[in-house]
Amino acid sequence: MRTRRALVMAPVMPEFDRESGSRRIHDLLIFLRDAGWAVTFVAQRAPDGERYRRLLQQAGIATFVGFDDVTDLIMSGGHYDLALFEFWNIAEQHLAFIRRASPQTRVVVDSIDLHFVRHARRVFLPTTPGGQGGLLDNAYGAEMVRELNIYAASDAVLAVSEKEAGMINDLLGDSNAARCVPDCEEFAASPVPxxxxxxxxxxxxxxxxxxxxxxxxxxxxxxxxxxxxxxxxxxxxxxxxxxxxxxxxxxxxxxxxxxxxxxxxxxxxxxxxxxxxxxxxxxxxxxxxxxxxxxxxxxxxxxxxxxxxxxxxxxxxxxxxxxxxxxxxxxxxxxxxxxxxxxxxxxxxxxxxxVHGREAARRRFLDAIEAVMAREPKKPELASPDKDHNYRISLHYQRLAHRVREAIASHVPEGATVLVASRGDPAFVQVVGRQGWHFPQDEGGGYAGYHPADSAAAIVHLEQLRARGGNYFVLPGTAFWWRTFYGEFQRHLDETYQRVTGGEDAIIYRLN
The missing domain is CATH 3.40.50.2000 (Glycogen Phosphorylase B;)
Structure with missing residues (x-):
């Protein structure tokens, strides 16, 4: 059975021991992983978040930081079954693009809380005891329209309470648009009398x-x-x-x-x-x-x-x-x-x-995901803020994959077995006359679904696959960040094996 793949995007690295929203994001990531999904997580930024990034990677979740061209490449080449956006404004940045780049991907927005409700209450709050609050302006109305449009354009919305799920469903006129997935904890009763x-x-x-x-x-x-x-x-x-x-x-x-x-x-x-x-x-x-x-x-x-x-x-x-x-x-x-x-x-x-025990919330979340996976995804209806940019990114990715295959054909002899840091994309391993293997891979030879936890894990896996017949290792341009993130792995390659070529598109090492 094919491993299903999920892309999760959020504004920050989930600092699960500091903030409630981060704890929720972390819980959902783990629920997906434990249910057998191959999970990729992308944070828009990660101030002081290296520890949390490392913990996610050690948990088997491929983790990136920054909504830049690399993120677009991931989305256009990732072949994801599910895209889960944390907060509507994160979905707004990427929903139109992912609809075009991957029409079969189901898009889910986790509201965490309804921003238009929170903002309205803040404005209406009296500034002094017994006083009168303010009034909403056109800027509030415009933002509310944007938030509701994103909920309407997604395949499903998650809300933290039945009340907010019902509010979304009423506003969208669709009783199945939003489902309640409550925050969860798992604590024993206090032993202190x-x-x-x-x-x-x-x-x-x-x-x-x-x-x-x-x-x-x-x-x-x-x-x-x-x-x-x-x-x-x-x-x-x-x-x-x-x-x-x-x-x-x-x-x-x-x-x-x-x-x-x-x-x-x-x-x-x-x-x-x-x-x-x-x-x-x-x-x-x-x-x-x-x-x-x-x-x-x-x-x-x-x-x-x-x-x-x-x-x-x-x-x-x-x-x-x-x-x-x-x-x-x-x-x-x-x-x-x-x-x-x-x-x-x-x-x-x-x-x-x-309702809020961990197992109860896990069941609700996975039931909501399975419900949306059972339906056909919506057609792209939101206009992209920059269609030409998105087209260029998709075309750039396809051309890069083609150039990587050309580099392999030029520098790797026919009949050789090639290990490629492919992110599971067959476009990087299908080279005529060569046997292409995903790196890392699972026991069946398919893509493992995540990046190595650290350099030590990457080295061990490389040597295992070399012993099984791997002749060459290829690092495509989409994975050049490995050179700094997995520094010890990079040194192992440079000190142990011959670098055959090292252009802008791919670096190739001979392993024997």
Whole structure:
């Protein structure tokens, strides 16, 4: 059975231990890999992301950085069954091109959250307590049109909640357009009893503006209304990546507080906190921090926006308030009332596990993918911003593959077996009179579906295939990045074998 191939594109390398969206992307990549897909991941940028890139490659996921011509070459020559775009604006950059370059590829957009909902709520939010918010402008309308058009042009949309999936389906007039694939976690209940818990925990990435506004709201409007004895017994702890002096100054306005910043794992903090607070004023999607606290069994006080999409009931699964004074009263109640604390801790975990457990989310995701694979892909309807550019890229790739085959024909004798870093494209290994092998390859001789994890793995695999009859190794121009990324492998080739040719299109080594 042919291995199916998936291309996943996202704005950044998934920093799964720092941000919720990154954790979701990482989960979906692993779900695809574990289901037998050969997965290629491309990040638009990777600031300080080398560790995460290396971890993905070690997990068997071919990983690239940068939406440049190399990415276009990957897409036009990749023969992908599935293209999964994380966020609509990433899909907007590539959807039209991939429709033309690979018409049979199914295109799925993972919304993560609905941007037009989050942006509208931010604009309408009053700038002062009891004040009036702003109004939407034409720029907002234009962006909303772009977002909805991308959802309509895709073969399927993933949403983090049934509420947002239903909203997309209503707007598109198609009950099957979007499916809910919830965020997932897999945590045991906290072993720390209520009597040994301490602290009010605020958790969130401060790269995300709603979290900045949320901590400001809690510290300046809610905390002053909380009994000082509660804040002394259970001090505020602020945990999250992207913390700067502004966030620290906000936290210092609350007596006894601690601004901790990024931590390798949030689990110990959630397990030991008396309560968690989620004082979000606006946003969209679902809140992973709330899923985590409910699963671990740490009772939470949240705003209405914070619990959205999770099906939670006030006083059963969490305490909910939007008014600062009422929010403060709920904080006091959960910190003082151990019976209420125990009831909410038990019922919240029972509620969240069936939907947001890892296995439940995995099944929903793979079911959604299989559903879209069973349908015919949509026809290309969006105009490309640069048709001539896309045509040139596709033509350039075809011409490059032709020149690589010519180089092999010129420098490799007939009857020889040639190993080619082909990315699985038969155009690079079908050379008349020569036996072409994909590199790396699986046990059956087909393309392995991923790049070597590191130089050591590449060297071992090369020597295995040489022992089985490989006579030459070819590095096409599409894989020249190997020379720096797999530095030790490159040195092994140069020091051990003869370089037959090394032009702009291909480098060829003789292995015997």
């Amino acid at each position: 209520c009597a040994e818990r301490k602290g009010i925990l605020f958790l969130g990435s401060f790269r995300h503006t709603p979290n900045i506004d949320a901590i400001d709201f809690f510290c300046r409007q809610v905390a002053p209304l909380v009994d000082p004895r509660v804040l002394e017994a259970d001090p505020l702890q602020v945990v999250g990546t992207g913390m700067d002096d502004t966030i620290r100054d906000i936290a210092r306005t609350v007596p006894h507080s601690r601004a901790i910043g990024w931590v390798p794992s949030v689990v110990p903090y959630i397990e030991r906190a008396r309560i968690m607070v989620v004082p979000l004023l606006y946003g969209a999607g679902t809140k992973r921090k709330l899923v985590q606290s409910l699963m671990i069994g740490t009772p939470t006080v949240s705003t209405t926006v914070g619990i959205e999409g999770l099906g939670l009931k006030h006083r059963k699964h969490a305490l909910v308030a939007d008014d600062p004074r009422e929010f403060a009263r709920h904080v006091e109640s959960l910190c003082r009332d151990t019976a209420l604390w125990g009831r909410i801790a038990a019922s919240s975990r029972e509620h969240i596990m069936p």
